[in-house]
Amino acid sequence: xITNDTxxxxxxxxxxxxxxxxGQQKLLAAKVLVVGAGGLGCPxxxxxxxxxxxxxxxxxxxxxxxxNLHRQVLFSTNDIGLSKAIKATEVLHLLNxxxxxxxxxxxxxxxxxxxxIREYDIVIDGTDNFASRYLINDACxxxxxxxxxxxxxQFEGQxxxxxxxxxxxxxxxxxxxxxxxxxxxxxxLNCAEAGVLGVLPGIIGTMQASETIKLITGIGTPLVNSLLxxxxxxxxxxxILLHANKETSMLIPADEEAFRNTNYEWLxxxxxxxxxxxxxxxxxxxxxxxxxxxxxxxxxxxxxINDFPxxxxxxxxxxxxIPSLQKDRAIVFCQSGKRSLQAAQLLSxxxxxxxxxxxxxxxxxxxxxxxxxxxx
Amino acid sequence: xKINILFFGQLTDITGIGSITMDGVNDTAMLTEQLARIYPxxxxxxxxxxxxxxxxxxxxxLTGNCTVALLPPFSGx
Numbered sequence: 001x002i003t004n005d006t007x008x009x010x011x012x013x014x015x016x017x018x019x020x021x022x023g024q025q026k027l028l029a030a031k032v033l034v035v036g037a038g039g040l041g042c043p044x045x046x047x048x049x050x051x052x053x054x055x056x057x058x059x060x061x062x063x064x065x066x067x068n069l070h071r072q073v074l075f076s077t078n079d080i081g082l083s084k085a086i087k088a089t090e091v092l093h094l095l096n097x098x099x100x101x102x103x104x105x106x107x108x109x110x111x112x113x114x115x116x117i118r119e120y121d122i123v124i125d126g127t128d129n130f131a132s133r134y135l136i137n138d139a140c141x142x143x144x145x146x147x148x149x150x151x152x153x154q155f156e157g158q159x160x161x162x163x164x165x166x167x168x169x170x171x172x173x174x175x176x177x178x179x180x181x182x183x184x185x186x187x188x189l190n191c192a193e194a195g196v197l198g199v200l201p202g203i204i205g206t207m208q209a210s211e212t213i214k215l216i217t218g219i220g221t222p223l224v225n226s227l228l229x230x231x232x233x234x235x236x237x238x239x240i241l242l243h244a245n246k247e248t249s250m251l252i253p254a255d256e257e258a259f260r261n262t263n264y265e266w267l268x269x270x271x272x273x274x275x276x277x278x279x280x281x282x283x284x285x286x287x288x289x290x291x292x293x294x295x296x297x298x299x300x301x302x303x304x305i306n307d308f309p310x311x312x313x314x315x316x317x318x319x320x321x322i323p324s325l326q327k328d329r330a331i332v333f334c335q336s337g338k339r340s341l342q343a344a345q346l347l348s349x350x351x352x353x354x355x356x357x358x359x360x361x362x363x364x365x366x367x368x369x370x371x372x373x374x375x376x
Numbered sequence: 377x378k379i380n381i382l383f384f385g386q387l388t389d390i391t392g393i394g395s396i397t398m399d400g401v402n403d404t405a406m407l408t409e410q411l412a413r414i415y416p417x418x419x420x421x422x423x424x425x426x427x428x429x430x431x432x433x434x435x436x437x438l439t440g441n442c443t444v445a446l447l448p449p450f451s452g453x
Contacts, residue, residue: 151450
């Protein structure tokens with residue numbers, strides 16, 4: 001039964017037609033896992049906790065950074081350096097002490113994903129990379145869990161409900177029915193590379209919370225087997241119908257053991273360790289002066305780098321015009337290490353007798369490493 | 377036979393425009409081939425095709441005034 005305090009907390013939604021005490025009981029009995037307490041996860045978590053989802057789990061191994069705060073609204077400036085999963089849990093507990101919130105302060109991997117996801121009814125994907133998105137999708141298919149997907153890019157966002165049976169009897173579609181195989185990591189820019197309007201993941205994450213509440217309470221028409229695209233600049237919404245596909249289901253690991261043995265980082269082309277060097281190795285090469293260093297970002301991209309001699313050839317130009325290299329090796333860098341990886345591949349193909357490396361984590365990571373050295 | 381084509385996400389970085397119309401395109405195979413000729417980068421870019429708001433995975437006949445959407449994967453969060 002719902003107590004007086006509980007009634008007052010949820011009164012505005014309890015009086016909704018078709019929601020009522022039954023809807024609230026369903027929310028209080030539900031278990032929802034949010035993977036990624038970032039731009040999508042923060043607003044989703046905030047509304048799910050406020051609405052009274054009885055059991056919420058948060059998976060994130062990252063800590064709060066200053067550049068997160070323009071969109072990750074559960075955190076404040078004082079939280080920089082703190083665990084996102086633990087901090088989010090504390091904030092949600094203050095918002096609604098009547099619900100259970102569990103922090104999983106770890107990265108979701110093929111080894112731990114099944115054990116974590118098994119404990120929940122619905123999974124919300126609020127991650128920021130393809131390796132995690134395919135891992136979560138496949139785990140949800142294997143465990144038969146509904147997946148509420150959301151993703152953003154610059155001014156546009158996508159929302160969908162995967163692995164949930166449609167009312168019309170159509171087979172449940174999943175993320176692989178939409179995009180069967182992951183793009184190479186360097187093919188699609190992430191938020192650090194392409195930028196994102198802070199309010200956009202706020203809208204998309206809130207839509208993920210809304211879809212989750214609809215799925216649990218049975219109200220309305222959730223985006224089952226549908227992909228919605230929202231454009232913040234034009235306010236245009238475009239929805240397409242998806243179909244489950246026999247062929248794509250073959251791409252999903254056959255059982256839990258096969259899943260645990262799947263290397264999602266490699267599938268997504270993220271495991272390119274041979275071609276990447278870290279900030280420390282980069283510093284040694286700068287000191288030795290025995291390599292061509294090339295910035296492949298566009299000419300106007302900040303931060304401008306004056307700390308070491310280098311040339312500037314944006315990736316967009318590099319594609320059509322491979323420069324001649326003076327030295328036996330070259331290091332390329334960009335903002336976060338994705339475009340430079342592509343540039344390294346282009347240069348390697350054209351200069352077989354030279355060693356071409358990409359600066360891992362990009363110039364942003366290198367600047368961070370320099371600041372750490374100064375503090376020491 | 378005129379068809380409308382919509383580009384989403386970072387595909388608009390390649391095309392520089394959100395939508396175009398094309399004439400004399402019979403099916404989706406012909407469409408993707410012609411688009412790759414106009415915008416060579418599309419050939420190596422991942423996207424899903426939808427005709428009149430429904431995903432298609434195999435070569436599909438296009439009818440007059442239909443709308444074809446090209447939607448790329450997003451990874452950001």
